[in-house]
Amino acid sequence: MSLVYRKSVDLLTVAKWIMRREIRSLSSLPEKAEEKDVAVEEKRHIGRRPRPQNPMLEYRNVYPEFLPDPNPNWRNSLREKLERVDMLKRRNQINIPEFYVGSILAVTISDPHAQGKTNRFVGICIERKGCGLRAEFTLRNVVDHQGVEVRYELYDPTIQTIQVLRLEKRLDDKLYYLRDALPQYSTFPFDMDPEILPEGTPVPINPVQVELKPRPWLERWERQELKGISNIEEYLKEKDRVRRELRKTPWEKYDLMKQYRKTIPIEEQNEIWGEVYNQLQQMKTSKKKITRKRVMSAPKSQLG
Amino acid sequence: MFKTLINKITTNISRGFHTSPCLNEVRLLTRLRVVDNSEIGKRAMAEGKPPKIICVYNKRRVGMIGDRVLVAIKGQKKKGILVGLKQTQKVKVPKFDSNNVVLIDDSGTPLGTRIHVPIPTILRTILKEKTHAKGADYTKLLGIATRFV
Numbered sequence: 001m002s003l004v005y006r007k008s009v010d011l012l013t014v015a016k017w018i019m020r021r022e023i024r025s026l027s028s029l030p031e032k033a034e035e036k037d038v039a040v041e042e043k044r045h046i047g048r049r050p051r052p053q054n055p056m057l058e059y060r061n062v063y064p065e066f067l068p069d070p071n072p073n074w075r076n077s078l079r080e081k082l083e084r085v086d087m088l089k090r091r092n093q094i095n096i097p098e099f100y101v102g103s104i105l106a107v108t109i110s111d112p113h114a115q116g117k118t119n120r121f122v123g124i125c126i127e128r129k130g131c132g133l134r135a136e137f138t139l140r141n142v143v144d145h146q147g148v149e150v151r152y153e154l155y156d157p158t159i160q161t162i163q164v165l166r167l168e169k170r171l172d173d174k175l176y177y178l179r180d181a182l183p184q185y186s187t188f189p190f191d192m193d194p195e196i197l198p199e200g201t202p203v204p205i206n207p208v209q210v211e212l213k214p215r216p217w218l219e220r221w222e223r224q225e226l227k228g229i230s231n232i233e234e235y236l237k238e239k240d241r242v243r244r245e246l247r248k249t250p251w252e253k254y255d256l257m258k259q260y261r262k263t264i265p266i267e268e269q270n271e272i273w274g275e276v277y278n279q280l281q282q283m284k285t286s287k288k289k290i291t292r293k294r295v296m297s298a299p300k301s302q303l304g
Numbered sequence: 305m306f307k308t309l310i311n312k313i314t315t316n317i318s319r320g321f322h323t324s325p326c327l328n329e330v331r332l333l334t335r336l337r338v339v340d341n342s343e344i345g346k347r348a349m350a351e352g353k354p355p356k357i358i359c360v361y362n363k364r365r366v367g368m369i370g371d372r373v374l375v376a377i378k379g380q381k382k383k384g385i386l387v388g389l390k391q392t393q394k395v396k397v398p399k400f401d402s403n404n405v406v407l408i409d410d411s412g413t414p415l416g417t418r419i420h421v422p423i424p425t426i427l428r429t430i431l432k433e434k435t436h437a438k439g440a441d442y443t444k445l446l447g448i449a450t451r452f453v
Contacts, residue, residue, distance in 0.1 A: 109396060113425040114452065121398075121453060136395070146339075146388075146421040147401030148453055156395070179401065219325075 056273035057266075059280065062098045064128065065135035065154060066276060067264050083132040084272070088279050090155045095287060096162055101125050102170030102206060104188055105139060106163040107152055118160065121150050122190050126175040140178055142187040147179065165194045169205045171227035180217045181210040181229075223247050328390040328403075330367035332357055336375060336405040339387065340416030340448070345407050348377050355382070355405065369397070370430035372442075373405065382407050382415075385431075385445060387423050398424050398453050412440035414448055422453040 060067060066087065068080045090096075099105060103125050111119035123139030126149070130136045135154040140147065152159065165188075178186045185208075197204075209230035212221065222232055222244050236244075252258060264272075330336070335354045338345030348355060355375035360367045367373055367386050375384050388404035400421075407415040412435070423446075431442040 111396075111425055113427075113429045119425055119453075143422045143453060144420060144451060146404075148422060149399045150397075150453070151393070151395050151399070153395050158396075 056277045057269060059273055059277070060269065063276075063280065065131050066272060067131060067269065068272075069131050070262055070264055080132065080272075081275075084276055086133060087155060088276060090157075091280075091283060094159065094161065096154060097164045099125060099137075099162075099164050099167060100169045100203060101128055101173060101175060102168055103164055104166040104168075104192065105137075106161075106165055106192075107139065107150075108160040108163075109152070109156070109158050110160055111158075120190070122165065122188055122192060123148075123150070124175065124178070124186055124188060126178060140175075140186050142183045143190075145183065147183065147186065163194060165192050167195075167197055167203055169203055171205070171207060171209075175228070176219065177212065177221050177226060177229060178210065180212050180219075180221070182213060185210040328392075330357065330373075330386060330389060330391070330403050331360060331365060334367075334403060336373075336384070336386075337402045338377075338384075338407060339404045339419055339421045340406045340414060341418045341420065342407050342415035344378055344380070344382070345416065351378075353378065355384070369393070369424060370427050370434065372434075375405065375407075377407075383410065384408060385442060387419070387427060387445075388421065397426055398422075406445055408440075408442070408445065410440065412442045412444055414445050417448055419445075419449045422451040423449040425452045428452075 066084060068075060104122070105125055106120060106122045108118055108120045110117060121139060121141070123141035126138050126140045128135070128137045133153075133155045136151055137154060138149055138151045140149045142148070209228055211231050212229055212235065215235055220240075221229060222236055222240055226232075334357045336357065337354060338349055345355075355377035357367070357373050358376050358381070359374040361372040361374070362368070367389070369386060369389055371386050373384050373386060375382055384405040384407045386403070387406050388398070388400035388402070390400060390403050393399045404421060406419060409415060428443075428446055431446065435442050
Protein backbone atom coordinates (compact mmCIF):
# COMPACT_ATOMS: atom_id res chain seq x y z
CA MET A 1 0.00 0.00 0.00
CA SER A 2 2.69 2.45 1.09
CA LEU A 3 4.70 1.49 -1.99
CA VAL A 4 1.85 2.47 -4.31
CA TYR A 5 1.42 5.70 -2.44
CA ARG A 6 5.08 6.57 -2.79
CA LYS A 7 5.02 5.80 -6.51
CA SER A 8 2.08 8.09 -7.11
CA VAL A 9 3.84 10.88 -5.21
CA ASP A 10 6.93 10.34 -7.36
CA LEU A 11 4.85 10.57 -10.51
CA LEU A 12 3.31 13.79 -9.29
CA THR A 13 6.67 15.41 -8.66
CA VAL A 14 7.92 14.30 -12.07
CA ALA A 15 4.84 15.75 -13.73
CA LYS A 16 5.32 19.00 -11.85
CA TRP A 17 8.93 19.16 -12.94
CA ILE A 18 8.01 18.60 -16.57
CA MET A 19 5.37 21.29 -16.32
CA ARG A 20 7.94 23.71 -15.04
CA ARG A 21 10.34 22.84 -17.83
CA GLU A 22 7.60 23.49 -20.31
CA ILE A 23 6.87 26.89 -18.87
CA ARG A 24 10.51 27.77 -19.14
CA SER A 25 10.68 26.86 -22.78
CA LEU A 26 7.66 28.97 -23.62
CA SER A 27 9.07 32.31 -22.66
CA SER A 28 9.07 35.30 -24.98
CA LEU A 29 12.66 35.81 -23.94
CA PRO A 30 15.84 35.13 -25.96
CA GLU A 31 15.50 32.72 -28.82
CA LYS A 32 18.79 30.98 -28.21
CA ALA A 33 17.82 29.69 -24.80
CA GLU A 34 14.61 28.36 -26.28
CA GLU A 35 16.31 26.56 -29.12
CA LYS A 36 18.46 24.64 -26.70
CA ASP A 37 15.44 23.70 -24.62
CA VAL A 38 13.49 22.60 -27.65
CA ALA A 39 16.36 20.35 -28.68
CA VAL A 40 16.46 18.79 -25.23
CA GLU A 41 12.72 18.23 -25.24
CA GLU A 42 12.79 16.65 -28.65
CA LYS A 43 15.39 14.20 -27.51
CA ARG A 44 13.25 13.31 -24.56
CA HIS A 45 10.13 12.81 -26.65
CA ILE A 46 11.65 10.74 -29.44
CA GLY A 47 10.53 7.45 -27.93
CA ARG A 48 7.01 8.64 -27.17
CA ARG A 49 4.20 10.01 -29.27
CA PRO A 50 4.90 13.36 -30.96
CA ARG A 51 3.52 16.30 -29.00
CA PRO A 52 1.11 18.58 -30.86
CA GLN A 53 2.58 22.10 -31.10
CA ASN A 54 0.22 24.94 -30.37
CA PRO A 55 0.34 27.31 -33.38
CA MET A 56 -0.90 30.16 -31.22
CA LEU A 57 2.20 30.07 -29.06
CA GLU A 58 4.43 30.86 -32.03
CA TYR A 59 3.00 34.36 -31.92
CA ARG A 60 4.95 35.10 -28.75
CA ASN A 61 7.99 35.95 -30.87
CA VAL A 62 6.14 37.79 -33.62
CA TYR A 63 3.97 39.93 -31.32
CA PRO A 64 5.91 40.11 -28.02
CA GLU A 65 4.07 43.25 -26.90
CA PHE A 66 0.81 41.34 -26.46
CA LEU A 67 2.29 39.58 -23.43
CA PRO A 68 2.13 41.66 -20.23
CA ASP A 69 5.07 42.42 -17.98
CA PRO A 70 5.60 39.39 -15.72
CA ASN A 71 6.20 41.52 -12.63
CA PRO A 72 3.16 40.77 -10.40
CA ASN A 73 3.19 44.30 -8.98
CA TRP A 74 2.42 45.74 -12.38
CA ARG A 75 -0.25 43.24 -13.44
CA ASN A 76 -3.85 44.28 -13.85
CA SER A 77 -5.99 41.92 -15.86
CA LEU A 78 -8.63 44.49 -16.80
CA ARG A 79 -6.10 47.06 -18.02
CA GLU A 80 -4.28 44.37 -20.00
CA LYS A 81 -7.50 43.30 -21.67
CA LEU A 82 -8.46 46.86 -22.61
CA GLU A 83 -4.97 47.50 -23.93
CA ARG A 84 -5.16 44.41 -26.12
CA VAL A 85 -8.43 45.60 -27.60
CA ASP A 86 -6.91 49.01 -28.32
CA MET A 87 -3.84 47.42 -29.87
CA LEU A 88 -5.96 45.35 -32.23
CA LYS A 89 -7.93 48.47 -33.17
CA ARG A 90 -4.73 50.30 -34.00
CA ARG A 91 -3.45 47.32 -35.98
CA ASN A 92 -6.64 47.48 -38.03
CA GLN A 93 -5.79 51.06 -38.96
CA ILE A 94 -2.16 50.67 -39.98
CA ASN A 95 -0.01 47.73 -40.93
CA ILE A 96 2.50 47.06 -38.15
CA PRO A 97 4.78 44.43 -39.70
CA GLU A 98 6.74 41.66 -38.05
CA PHE A 99 10.25 42.81 -37.18
CA TYR A 100 13.04 41.94 -34.78
CA VAL A 101 16.06 43.54 -33.20
CA GLY A 102 18.55 43.79 -36.08
CA SER A 103 15.94 44.43 -38.78
CA ILE A 104 16.21 47.61 -40.82
CA LEU A 105 13.08 49.75 -40.71
CA ALA A 106 11.77 52.94 -42.26
CA VAL A 107 9.30 54.89 -40.12
CA THR A 108 7.24 57.81 -41.38
CA ILE A 109 5.59 60.01 -38.77
CA SER A 110 3.48 63.11 -39.12
CA ASP A 111 5.63 65.78 -37.55
CA PRO A 112 4.26 69.29 -36.85
CA HIS A 113 7.83 70.62 -36.71
CA ALA A 114 8.91 69.36 -40.13
CA GLN A 115 8.42 71.42 -43.27
CA GLY A 116 6.51 68.81 -45.26
CA LYS A 117 4.67 67.80 -42.05
CA THR A 118 6.04 64.29 -42.38
CA ASN A 119 9.36 62.91 -41.25
CA ARG A 120 10.94 59.68 -42.45
CA PHE A 121 13.76 57.95 -40.64
CA VAL A 122 15.61 54.79 -41.64
CA GLY A 123 17.72 52.76 -39.27
CA ILE A 124 18.52 49.46 -37.66
CA CYS A 125 16.33 48.42 -34.73
CA ILE A 126 18.67 48.17 -31.72
CA GLU A 127 16.12 47.40 -29.03
CA ARG A 128 12.47 46.55 -28.45
CA LYS A 129 11.01 47.01 -25.03
CA GLY A 130 7.81 47.60 -23.12
CA CYS A 131 4.52 45.74 -23.34
CA GLY A 132 1.01 46.67 -24.30
CA LEU A 133 0.40 50.14 -25.65
CA ARG A 134 3.73 51.29 -24.22
CA ALA A 135 5.78 49.07 -26.54
CA GLU A 136 8.77 50.94 -27.95
CA PHE A 137 11.57 50.40 -30.39
CA THR A 138 14.72 52.37 -31.16
CA LEU A 139 16.24 52.97 -34.58
CA ARG A 140 19.88 53.86 -35.10
CA ASN A 141 21.63 55.25 -38.15
CA VAL A 142 24.72 57.27 -38.98
CA VAL A 143 23.76 60.37 -41.00
CA ASP A 144 26.55 62.63 -42.27
CA HIS A 145 29.07 60.86 -39.99
CA GLN A 146 26.90 61.60 -36.94
CA GLY A 147 25.28 58.77 -35.03
CA VAL A 148 21.55 59.38 -34.51
CA GLU A 149 19.05 57.33 -32.56
CA VAL A 150 15.30 57.81 -32.50
CA ARG A 151 12.92 56.07 -30.15
CA TYR A 152 9.37 55.39 -31.35
CA GLU A 153 6.27 54.04 -29.68
CA LEU A 154 4.83 51.17 -31.66
CA TYR A 155 1.19 52.24 -31.17
CA ASP A 156 1.78 55.97 -31.56
CA PRO A 157 -1.13 57.49 -33.53
CA THR A 158 1.23 59.90 -35.32
CA ILE A 159 3.02 57.03 -37.05
CA GLN A 160 1.91 56.85 -40.68
CA THR A 161 3.81 53.83 -41.94
CA ILE A 162 6.30 51.31 -40.66
CA GLN A 163 8.15 49.57 -43.46
CA VAL A 164 10.59 46.72 -43.03
CA LEU A 165 13.44 47.19 -45.49
CA ARG A 166 15.38 44.11 -44.45
CA LEU A 167 13.88 41.46 -42.18
CA GLU A 168 16.61 39.70 -40.22
CA LYS A 169 17.89 38.99 -36.75
CA ARG A 170 21.31 39.52 -35.23
CA LEU A 171 23.28 37.35 -32.84
CA ASP A 172 22.28 39.37 -29.74
CA ASP A 173 19.02 40.56 -28.19
CA LYS A 174 20.14 44.17 -27.76
CA LEU A 175 22.49 45.97 -30.14
CA TYR A 176 23.61 48.79 -27.85
CA TYR A 177 27.20 47.96 -28.76
CA LEU A 178 26.69 49.55 -32.17
CA ARG A 179 27.20 52.87 -30.36
CA ASP A 180 30.81 51.88 -29.68
CA ALA A 181 31.33 50.08 -32.99
CA LEU A 182 32.84 51.53 -36.14
CA PRO A 183 30.30 53.76 -37.93
CA GLN A 184 30.14 51.59 -41.04
CA TYR A 185 28.20 48.95 -39.07
CA SER A 186 25.28 51.27 -38.39
CA THR A 187 25.23 53.28 -41.63
CA PHE A 188 22.21 52.72 -43.86
CA PRO A 189 21.19 54.85 -46.84
CA PHE A 190 17.80 56.58 -46.63
CA ASP A 191 16.87 55.47 -50.16
CA MET A 192 17.33 51.77 -49.44
CA ASP A 193 15.06 49.42 -51.38
CA PRO A 194 13.00 46.91 -49.40
CA GLU A 195 14.21 43.34 -49.75
CA ILE A 196 11.37 40.85 -50.05
CA LEU A 197 11.80 37.42 -48.51
CA PRO A 198 10.06 34.52 -50.24
CA GLU A 199 7.00 33.38 -48.31
CA GLY A 200 7.40 30.68 -45.71
CA THR A 201 11.14 31.12 -45.18
CA PRO A 202 12.30 31.44 -41.59
CA VAL A 203 13.69 34.83 -40.53
CA PRO A 204 17.40 34.79 -41.43
CA ILE A 205 19.98 35.44 -38.74
CA ASN A 206 22.74 37.79 -39.84
CA PRO A 207 26.01 36.42 -38.40
CA VAL A 208 27.94 39.70 -38.84
CA GLN A 209 30.37 40.50 -36.03
CA VAL A 210 31.11 44.17 -35.52
CA GLU A 211 34.47 45.76 -34.70
CA LEU A 212 34.58 48.02 -31.67
CA LYS A 213 36.40 51.32 -31.48
CA PRO A 214 39.18 51.50 -28.90
CA ARG A 215 38.30 52.40 -25.34
CA PRO A 216 36.68 54.28 -23.59
CA TRP A 217 33.37 52.47 -24.09
CA LEU A 218 29.89 53.30 -22.88
CA GLU A 219 29.42 49.96 -21.13
CA ARG A 220 31.54 46.99 -20.05
CA TRP A 221 30.83 44.92 -23.12
CA GLU A 222 33.27 42.19 -22.10
CA ARG A 223 31.05 41.15 -19.19
CA GLN A 224 27.88 40.76 -21.23
CA GLU A 225 28.76 37.62 -23.19
CA LEU A 226 27.96 39.20 -26.54
CA LYS A 227 28.33 37.14 -29.70
CA GLY A 228 28.21 39.99 -32.21
CA ILE A 229 31.61 41.51 -31.38
CA SER A 230 34.74 40.22 -33.10
CA ASN A 231 37.68 42.16 -31.67
CA ILE A 232 36.91 42.71 -28.00
CA GLU A 233 39.84 40.64 -26.72
CA GLU A 234 42.53 42.91 -28.13
CA TYR A 235 41.34 45.85 -26.03
CA LEU A 236 41.12 43.95 -22.73
CA LYS A 237 43.75 44.07 -20.03
CA GLU A 238 44.54 41.24 -17.65
CA LYS A 239 42.52 43.04 -14.97
CA ASP A 240 39.40 43.03 -17.14
CA ARG A 241 39.70 39.32 -17.88
CA VAL A 242 40.04 38.49 -14.18
CA ARG A 243 37.04 40.59 -13.27
CA ARG A 244 34.98 39.12 -16.07
CA GLU A 245 35.66 35.65 -14.69
CA LEU A 246 34.71 36.75 -11.19
CA ARG A 247 31.50 38.43 -12.32
CA LYS A 248 30.26 35.45 -14.30
CA THR A 249 27.01 33.86 -13.10
CA PRO A 250 26.96 30.43 -14.76
CA TRP A 251 24.41 29.13 -12.25
CA GLU A 252 21.68 31.46 -13.45
CA LYS A 253 20.65 29.25 -16.34
CA TYR A 254 19.70 26.58 -13.80
CA ASP A 255 17.65 29.03 -11.72
CA LEU A 256 14.16 27.83 -12.59
CA MET A 257 12.49 30.31 -10.28
CA LYS A 258 14.25 33.23 -11.94
CA GLN A 259 13.15 32.02 -15.36
CA TYR A 260 9.63 31.56 -14.09
CA ARG A 261 9.47 35.10 -12.74
CA LYS A 262 10.73 36.50 -16.03
CA THR A 263 8.12 34.79 -18.19
CA ILE A 264 4.38 34.43 -18.55
CA PRO A 265 3.22 30.86 -17.78
CA ILE A 266 1.75 28.77 -20.59
CA GLU A 267 -1.80 28.78 -19.15
CA GLU A 268 -1.94 32.57 -19.14
CA GLN A 269 -0.39 32.76 -22.58
CA ASN A 270 -3.02 30.39 -23.93
CA GLU A 271 -5.71 32.66 -22.57
CA ILE A 272 -4.17 35.77 -24.12
CA TRP A 273 -3.50 34.24 -27.51
CA GLY A 274 -6.96 32.67 -27.56
CA GLU A 275 -8.36 36.16 -27.21
CA VAL A 276 -6.40 37.78 -30.03
CA TYR A 277 -5.43 34.87 -32.29
CA ASN A 278 -8.42 35.00 -34.65
CA GLN A 279 -8.18 38.71 -35.30
CA LEU A 280 -4.43 38.62 -35.84
CA GLN A 281 -4.84 35.70 -38.24
CA GLN A 282 -7.52 37.58 -40.17
CA MET A 283 -5.29 40.62 -40.47
CA LYS A 284 -2.45 38.44 -41.71
CA THR A 285 -4.55 36.85 -44.46
CA SER A 286 -6.03 40.17 -45.57
CA LYS A 287 -2.52 41.65 -45.74
CA LYS A 288 -1.38 38.73 -47.88
CA LYS A 289 -4.29 39.29 -50.25
CA ILE A 290 -3.37 42.94 -50.65
CA THR A 291 0.29 42.17 -51.35
CA ARG A 292 -0.71 39.50 -53.87
CA LYS A 293 -2.94 42.00 -55.64
CA ARG A 294 -0.05 44.44 -55.77
CA VAL A 295 2.23 41.78 -57.26
CA MET A 296 -0.40 40.92 -59.86
CA SER A 297 -0.98 44.54 -60.83
CA ALA A 298 2.70 45.54 -60.97
CA PRO A 299 3.49 44.19 -64.48
CA LYS A 300 0.41 45.90 -65.93
CA SER A 301 1.62 49.29 -64.80
CA GLN A 302 4.99 48.58 -66.37
CA LEU A 303 3.35 47.81 -69.70
CA GLY A 304 1.32 50.97 -69.57
CA MET B 305 48.15 40.46 -4.81
CA PHE B 306 45.73 38.38 -6.84
CA LYS B 307 44.08 37.05 -3.71
CA THR B 308 43.52 40.51 -2.26
CA LEU B 309 41.97 41.59 -5.53
CA ILE B 310 39.58 38.66 -5.48
CA ASN B 311 38.69 39.38 -1.87
CA LYS B 312 37.99 43.00 -2.65
CA ILE B 313 35.71 42.16 -5.55
CA THR B 314 33.84 39.39 -3.75
CA THR B 315 33.13 41.69 -0.81
CA ASN B 316 31.90 44.25 -3.30
CA ILE B 317 29.52 41.70 -4.81
CA SER B 318 28.20 40.57 -1.46
CA ARG B 319 27.64 44.18 -0.44
CA GLY B 320 25.39 44.56 -3.47
CA PHE B 321 27.29 47.60 -4.71
CA HIS B 322 26.23 48.65 -8.14
CA THR B 323 26.55 51.69 -10.34
CA SER B 324 23.88 53.21 -12.54
CA PRO B 325 24.63 54.56 -16.02
CA CYS B 326 25.48 58.23 -16.28
CA LEU B 327 22.90 60.78 -17.38
CA ASN B 328 25.09 62.54 -19.98
CA GLU B 329 23.72 65.92 -18.90
CA VAL B 330 25.07 69.09 -20.45
CA ARG B 331 26.05 71.36 -17.59
CA LEU B 332 28.94 73.50 -16.36
CA LEU B 333 32.34 72.48 -17.85
CA THR B 334 30.93 69.95 -20.30
CA ARG B 335 32.94 69.68 -23.50
CA LEU B 336 30.93 70.21 -26.67
CA ARG B 337 31.43 69.61 -30.37
CA VAL B 338 31.19 72.60 -32.71
CA VAL B 339 29.31 71.50 -35.83
CA ASP B 340 29.30 74.66 -37.95
CA ASN B 341 32.09 75.87 -40.22
CA SER B 342 33.02 79.04 -38.30
CA GLU B 343 36.77 79.73 -38.31
CA ILE B 344 37.19 79.68 -34.53
CA GLY B 345 35.12 76.56 -34.11
CA LYS B 346 36.96 74.65 -36.82
CA ARG B 347 40.35 75.57 -35.38
CA ALA B 348 39.34 74.65 -31.84
CA MET B 349 38.09 71.22 -32.93
CA ALA B 350 41.17 70.59 -35.10
CA GLU B 351 43.50 71.41 -32.22
CA GLY B 352 41.67 68.97 -29.98
CA LYS B 353 40.53 71.70 -27.60
CA PRO B 354 36.74 71.58 -27.85
CA PRO B 355 34.77 74.37 -26.14
CA LYS B 356 33.76 74.14 -22.51
CA ILE B 357 30.45 75.35 -21.13
CA ILE B 358 30.73 78.18 -18.62
CA CYS B 359 27.03 78.99 -18.37
CA VAL B 360 23.72 77.48 -19.46
CA TYR B 361 21.07 80.16 -19.75
CA ASN B 362 18.10 78.49 -18.10
CA LYS B 363 16.80 78.02 -14.60
CA ARG B 364 17.96 74.45 -14.04
CA ARG B 365 21.44 75.11 -15.39
CA VAL B 366 21.22 71.81 -17.29
CA GLY B 367 21.18 72.22 -21.04
CA MET B 368 18.25 70.90 -23.07
CA ILE B 369 17.87 70.92 -26.83
CA GLY B 370 17.72 74.51 -28.19
CA ASP B 371 19.12 76.13 -25.03
CA ARG B 372 21.56 79.02 -25.20
CA VAL B 373 24.98 78.42 -23.65
CA LEU B 374 28.11 80.46 -23.01
CA VAL B 375 31.26 78.58 -23.97
CA ALA B 376 34.97 79.13 -23.48
CA ILE B 377 36.64 78.50 -26.82
CA LYS B 378 40.29 79.27 -27.60
CA GLY B 379 40.52 81.76 -24.74
CA GLN B 380 37.39 83.62 -25.80
CA LYS B 381 33.80 83.69 -24.59
CA LYS B 382 31.24 82.87 -27.26
CA LYS B 383 27.55 82.11 -27.18
CA GLY B 384 26.09 79.03 -28.78
CA ILE B 385 22.91 77.01 -29.19
CA LEU B 386 22.70 73.31 -28.35
CA VAL B 387 21.50 71.44 -31.44
CA GLY B 388 21.94 67.81 -30.43
CA LEU B 389 22.37 65.99 -27.14
CA LYS B 390 23.67 62.66 -25.92
CA GLN B 391 21.14 62.55 -23.12
CA THR B 392 18.09 60.29 -23.38
CA GLN B 393 15.41 62.23 -25.21
CA LYS B 394 11.64 62.10 -25.40
CA VAL B 395 9.93 59.78 -27.88
CA LYS B 396 10.48 60.82 -31.52
CA VAL B 397 13.21 63.32 -30.63
CA PRO B 398 16.58 62.15 -31.94
CA LYS B 399 19.43 61.40 -29.60
CA PHE B 400 22.93 62.04 -30.94
CA ASP B 401 26.27 60.42 -30.26
CA SER B 402 27.84 63.75 -29.29
CA ASN B 403 26.77 67.05 -27.72
CA ASN B 404 26.60 69.47 -30.64
CA VAL B 405 26.69 73.25 -30.51
CA VAL B 406 26.40 76.00 -33.12
CA LEU B 407 28.18 79.28 -32.30
CA ILE B 408 26.17 82.51 -32.56
CA ASP B 409 26.79 86.12 -31.74
CA ASP B 410 24.68 88.31 -29.43
CA SER B 411 22.04 89.09 -32.05
CA GLY B 412 21.54 85.40 -32.82
CA THR B 413 23.37 85.34 -36.16
CA PRO B 414 25.47 82.17 -36.55
CA LEU B 415 29.23 82.66 -36.98
CA GLY B 416 29.49 79.96 -39.66
CA THR B 417 27.69 79.53 -42.94
CA ARG B 418 26.94 75.80 -42.90
CA ILE B 419 26.05 73.09 -40.37
CA HIS B 420 27.45 69.75 -41.45
CA VAL B 421 25.44 67.34 -39.24
CA PRO B 422 21.70 66.65 -39.10
CA ILE B 423 19.55 68.89 -36.90
CA PRO B 424 16.41 67.73 -35.05
CA THR B 425 13.20 69.11 -36.56
CA ILE B 426 11.81 69.98 -33.13
CA LEU B 427 14.44 72.76 -33.01
CA ARG B 428 12.31 74.72 -35.49
CA THR B 429 9.49 75.10 -33.02
CA ILE B 430 11.73 75.59 -30.00
CA LEU B 431 13.78 78.36 -31.60
CA LYS B 432 10.68 80.10 -32.93
CA GLU B 433 9.26 80.14 -29.41
CA LYS B 434 12.47 81.56 -27.99
CA THR B 435 12.67 84.36 -30.52
CA HIS B 436 10.83 87.54 -29.54
CA ALA B 437 10.31 90.69 -31.52
CA LYS B 438 13.06 93.27 -30.79
CA GLY B 439 15.17 90.51 -29.19
CA ALA B 440 17.73 88.17 -30.76
CA ASP B 441 16.55 86.15 -33.75
CA TYR B 442 17.64 82.56 -33.31
CA THR B 443 15.82 81.17 -36.33
CA LYS B 444 18.68 82.29 -38.61
CA LEU B 445 20.41 79.12 -37.46
CA LEU B 446 17.79 77.01 -39.23
CA GLY B 447 18.68 78.65 -42.54
CA ILE B 448 22.23 77.27 -42.53
CA ALA B 449 21.24 73.70 -41.62
CA THR B 450 21.78 71.14 -44.37
CA ARG B 451 19.66 68.29 -43.11
CA PHE B 452 16.88 67.64 -40.62
CA VAL B 453 16.05 64.33 -38.96
